Amino acid sequence: MNQNFQVISSSPDQLYQMIIDLLPCYISIQNNDLEILYTNKSFLNDFGEATGRKCHDVLKCSAFMCGECPVKKSFEDNAIHFGEDSVLTREGAPIQLLVYAVPIPAGRDRSVIEFSIDISKIKNTQKELALLGRSVALISHGIKNLLEGLHGGEYVVDEGLREENWPLVEKGWKVVKNNIIDISMIAQNILYSSKKKALTIEKVKPGEMVKRVVSMLNEKALSMGVSLRAEVNPYLPEARLDQFTIKKMLINLISNALEACERDREKNNHFVVARALAYNELQYKFEVEDNGIGMDEDMRKKIFQEFFSTRGTSGTGLGLSVVETIVKEHQGKIEVESVPGQKSLFRIIFTY
Incomplete structure (x- = not known):
């Protein structure tokens, strides 16, 4: 156990990645074109490989941006936005998500991190x-x-x-x-x-x-x-x-x-x-x-x-x-x- 702790401690990136993957929510990072740059393991498991694809293509099988997109709003005013939406998993099962969009300032190449929580059971x-x-x-x-x-x-x-x-x-x-x-x-x-x-x-x-x-x-x-x-x-x-x-x-x-x-x-x-x-x-x-x-x-x-x-x-x-x-x-x-x-x-x- 001490050896494992030393390995993790010597590699902060691995530790951060492990923590992100263990979080009970879906995480994605998107650019201004709503192109997905990164996803955590939970997102990958339920929605498949999404890097390089548009968010609405992955979650909605749609070529068009959602009408009330929290991510797009965050890019527009650099503030945190949230909303609810119904999406489809990789198997085509509908689930209800509570979505938070948080801007990440990084010079010219700004991005937004999206946290999504499955609230289907609560809604049901x-x-x-x-x-x-x-x-x-x-x-x-x-x-x-x-x-x-x-x-x-x-x-x-x-x-x-x-x-x-x-x-x-x-x-x-x-x-x-x-x-x-x-x-x-x-x-x-x-x-x-x-x-x-x-x-x-x-x-x-x-x-x-x-x-x-x-x-x-x-x-x-x-x-x-x-x-x-x-x-x-x-x-x-x-x-x-x-x-x-x-x-x-x-x-x-x-x-x-x-x-x-x-x-x-x-x-x-x-x-x-x-x-x-x-x-x-x-x-x-x-x-x-x-x-x-x-x-x-x-x-x-x-x-x-x-x-x-x-x-x-x-x-x-x-x-x-x-x-x-x-x-x-x-x-x-x-x-x-x-x-x-x-x-x-x-x-x-x-x-x-």
């Missing part, structure tokens, strides 16, 4: 915390709406019992049941999103699963004025699935379709069709189609994002996110077709 944590706050607000608002509906149904039941008006009791009880189903679905989606468990794969009949879920949600559909029916191929072979999660997937898709119909004020008659059919010789498909409000292209790109709700503050934004997770767990594929104001179709394709 900020996004996750913001998403968590939004999700809590969405879920709380959704549950509040359902509880208000539950209290409304309870009031109707109480009035019916007081007046011995049994049709009124039945009407109120249907409202109570529908809200209990919705609250249960929210709770299950939250649990599924927060805690993953191993799938229990077994042989099941896809058509029978569709018919059971349709039967379970039929009363809710009737109360919303929507015709819900199942279309299944009775000769569809058994498939290897996790019954619990596929049932959840179908419930979420059908519930989403029912809500799309309920929000449509342009048509008098609405329908939702749930299907289990052959796709080709090796694959089969579940489909849920509705003639509700439909979606535009921008919304179709966002619907599977966690906590994105097509219903604004009245939804939790978990349903379709859970659907996507379940499909991925079964190594399946999702296709979405939609015409704004007319219809939507979700197609889930699985291999036998």
Whole structure:
């Protein structure tokens, strides 16, 4: 150890180089043309050999200087500047950098040293915390709406019992049941999103699963004025699935379709069709189609994002996110077709 210390002590340049290479940041020195003159080891490892190349070419794969370049500003006013930017590593992975540009006076051949710190994890944590706050607000608002509906149904039941008006009791009880189903679905989606468990794969009949879920949600559909029916191929072979999660997937898709119909004020008659059919010789498909409000292209790109709700503050934004997770767990594929104001179709394709 003493020998190593003596070697380093006798070579200050090696000591400085070692310290620079051990720093947990990217360091580069650039001239006034933004040409890289020097990089430390961290920079070399993540961005490759950069000496002699333009900074924006190395970090952005671009022939043009960045709009708000801290290095260029430092050359202009001989002051320290900083900023944030998104760049690409040598493998093409995007990372977020906090950049400091510090001028190095050296006669005519001035240069600027750039220190860059990877803040991607911090940015991701900020996004996750913001998403968590939004999700809590969405879920709380959704549950509040359902509880208000539950209290409304309870009031109707109480009035019916007081007046011995049994049709009124039945009407109120249907409202109570529908809200209990919705609250249960929210709770299950939250649990599924927060805690993953191993799938229990077994042989099941896809058509029978569709018919059971349709039967379970039929009363809710009737109360919303929507015709819900199942279309299944009775000769569809058994498939290897996790019954619990596929049932959840179908419930979420059908519930989403029912809500799309309920929000449509342009048509008098609405329908939702749930299907289990052959796709080709090796694959089969579940489909849920509705003639509700439909979606535009921008919304179709966002619907599977966690906590994105097509219903604004009245939804939790978990349903379709859970659907996507379940499909991925079964190594399946999702296709979405939609015409704004007319219809939507979700197609889930699985291999036998």
